[in-house]
Amino acid sequence: xxxxxxxxxxxxxxxxxxxxxxxxxxxxxxxxxxxxxxxxxxxxxxxxxxxxxxxxxxxxxxxxxxxxxxxxxxxxxxxxxxxxxxxxxxxxxxxxxxxxxxxxxxxxxxxxxxxxxxxxxxxxxxxxxxxxxxxxxxxxxxxxxx
Numbered sequence: 023x024x025x026x027x028x029x030x031x032x033x034x035x036x037x038x039x040x041x042x043x044x045x046x047x048x049x050x051x052x053x054x055x056x057x058x059x060x061x062x063x064x065x066x067x068x069x070x071x072x073x074x075x076x077x078x079x080x081x082x083x084x085x086x087x088x089x090x091x092x093x094x095x096x097x098x099x100x101x102x103x104x105x106x107x108x109x110x111x112x113x114x115x116x117x118x119x120x121x122x123x124x125x126x127x128x129x130x131x132x133x134x135x136x137x138x139x140x141x142x143x144x145x146x147x148x149x150x151x152x153x154x155x156x157x158x159x160x161x162x163x164x165x166x167x168x
Contacts, residue, residue: 045151046077047081050103051093051095059167060150060167060168072110074112075101075112075113076138076141078097078100078101081097114137118137118140118144119137121140122140124140125143127158129156129159135153139159139164142164142165143162143164148165149166150168151166
């Protein structure tokens with residue numbers, strides 16, 4: 023499938039930046055808050071949805087600080103919950119980490135967001151987000167769905 027900013031890639035990654043943990047959480051707990059375009063991409067069985075371990079780490083940090091509650095979902099069960107939803111777990115490998123310096127642009131200061139952006143660009147994945155600062159990385163090769 024040919025992809026542009028306005029088309030799907032068959033692989034997507036959730037955006038879970040600090041302060042914007044909405045996409046994965048909304049998918050799991052409040053799907054009505056997703057845009058119709060994001061929901062269509064997420065629930066289309068022909069798309070592979072990837073969740074980065076960075077998302078789990080960030081969510082756990084927010085829970086530990088008292089800034090987030092997932093109701094009955096325990097943080098350590100998030101990987102299994104995502105897999106039960108049919109999502110794939112993306113790894114953060116040594117190559118992702120050691121090439122992170124190649125991310126052009128400094129539009130976003132949050133290191134969680136920046137590594138998620140880099141994983142998306144490096145692995146040719148769409149980024150599911152409505153974060154305006156992340157949208158600035160479209161000029162750096164990021165493809166976004168919202």
